[in-house]
Amino acid sequence: MGEKCCWRHIDPLLSLLKISNFVDEIKEWQIKFASLELSCYWLTQKPFCRADAIMKISGFDTLHADAGRSFSFLKITTDEGITGWSEYTGISEIIRRQGLTALIESMAQLLVGRDPREVERLTSDLYSATRQSLSGLNHQAIGAIQNALLDIAAKALDVPVYRLFGGPLRTRIPLYWSHFGTYRLRRGHEIHQKKLIRDLDGMAAHAQDVLAAGYPALKTKIHYFDETGGTGYFPCFGSETGAPELNLSQSILKAIVDQMTALREAVGDELDLILDLNSNFKTDGIIRIARATEHLDIRWLEVDVDEIMSRLIADELIPPVMVVSVWNLPDVKRRTEYMPQKPVTEQVDEILRGESDITREAITSDNYLKFLVSELKPFIDKTYRTKPDSKTPSLWVQVWAG
Numbered sequence: 001m002g003e004k005c006c007w008r009h010i011d012p013l014l015s016l017l018k019i020s021n022f023v024d025e026i027k028e029w030q031i032k033f034a035s036l037e038l039s040c041y042w043l044t045q046k047p048f049c050r051a052d053a054i055m056k057i058s059g060f061d062t063l064h065a066d067a068g069r070s071f072s073f074l075k076i077t078t079d080e081g082i083t084g085w086s087e088y089t090g091i092s093e094i095i096r097r098q099g100l101t102a103l104i105e106s107m108a109q110l111l112v113g114r115d116p117r118e119v120e121r122l123t124s125d126l127y128s129a130t131r132q133s134l135s136g137l138n139h140q141a142i143g144a145i146q147n148a149l150l151d152i153a154a155k156a157l158d159v160p161v162y163r164l165f166g167g168p169l170r171t172r173i174p175l176y177w178s179h180f181g182t183y184r185l186r187r188g189h190e191i192h193q194k195k196l197i198r199d200l201d202g203m204a205a206h207a208q209d210v211l212a213a214g215y216p217a218l219k220t221k222i223h224y225f226d227e228t229g230g231t232g233y234f235p236c237f238g239s240e241t242g243a244p245e246l247n248l249s250q251s252i253l254k255a256i257v258d259q260m261t262a263l264r265e266a267v268g269d270e271l272d273l274i275l276d277l278n279s280n281f282k283t284d285g286i287i288r289i290a291r292a293t294e295h296l297d298i299r300w301l302e303v304d305v306d307e308i309m310s311r312l313i314a315d316e317l318i319p320p321v322m323v324v325s326v327w328n329l330p331d332v333k334r335r336t337e338y339m340p341q342k343p344v345t346e347q348v349d350e351i352l353r354g355e356s357d358i359t360r361e362a363i364t365s366d367n368y369l370k371f372l373v374s375e376l377k378p379f380i381d382k383t384y385r386t387k388p389d390s391k392t393p394s395l396w397v398q399v400w401a402g
Contacts, residue, residue: 059077060075069183073087074087082156083152150164176219177215180219180220185223219275220259256275261296275289322384
């Protein structure tokens with residue numbers, strides 16, 4: 001591509017280009033042609049933007065850390081010295097660290113020598129290589145590699161990764177202290193150089209640490225205490241042998257109320273409290289917990305949803321529902337269907353053109369919404385036993401798979 005010559009007789013473009021990270025140098029000449037005065041700008045692109053400057057993946061590595069749970073990372077290196085990182089942390093030591101790592105390493109080997117900035121092409125090739133088994137760990141492995149490739153692409157352009165997706169929706173987000181108390185029940189002295197939490201008083205003191213650190217909220221799991229110290233309650237993760245016991249006992253309900261009461265008394269109204277229940281209980285247990293802790297003003301109860309809908313239907317707490325997913329093909333770009341059209345003003349369009357492959361004219365989200373409402377929903381009602389005219393219509397959810 002080399003150098004590009006753009007003709008303009010308005011200066012706003014020059015101002016826009018000067019703040020762009022895609023241009024190294026702008027040279028300007030004033031040229032008089034007949035009675036028309038034009039400004040000629042020569043844009044010298046950065047070397048990594050040129051088509052003849054091929055960056056290559058030179059290697060990769062997987063790294064693991066034990067910090068109370070397994071934390072795993074993928075590192076992809078290039079011949080230009082740019083390194084891409086991603087995390088693929090999970091709970092299961094066997095499935096995540098061993099099984100998923102083996103998949104990532106075998107897939108990453110296929111990409112050595114390729115240009116890491118061709119994220120869509122490389123991702124499509126990996127999907128093609130795993131065509132016969134597109135879900136599960138293969139998806140997770142591809143996701144880990146794709147994130148590291150995006151990190152490289154953004155670093156090559158000297159922009160944050162979010163710029164590759166059209167820029168930020170907001171510039172600030174609230175944070176909360178996650179897994180509050182979980183690791184200090186057993187290994188606090190090893191990981192945090194702190195005393196072990198052995199009772200509710202210790203947990204309340206730890207809540208004061210969160211408040212002093214400036215966090216607006218904390219999220220905790222279920223912890224109960226006896227003469228041996230503190231223990232996390234995780235039957236859904238196989239903490240006990242045999243099938244998980246998902247019925248809520250009165251003793252565990254009391255432990256939950258005692259735990260959340262101690263935290264609320266420790267921080268007052270200065271800190272929001274969040275309780276993560278995972279998939280530890282059946283629907284009736286979740287409802288009992290919600291009612292028992294309602295007076296403590298819990299910000300939210302977090303429940304893993306994958307099994308909850310089936311339980312709600314089985315317990316006849318909600319009518320039968322359908323979940324409809326629109327498949328996201330790996331070789332089809334769907335961002336133009338997802339990006340709302342109305343907020344894309346001319347100013348936003350200029351940013352999109354400079355920082356992504358999306359243009360205002362290419363956005364088709366309004367038509368996509370019409371498709372969902374005018375075509376997909378009627379097709380579902382015609383094909384399946386739904387109640388389209390009911391006052392309580394069937395629930396249908398469009399999932400953005402990717």
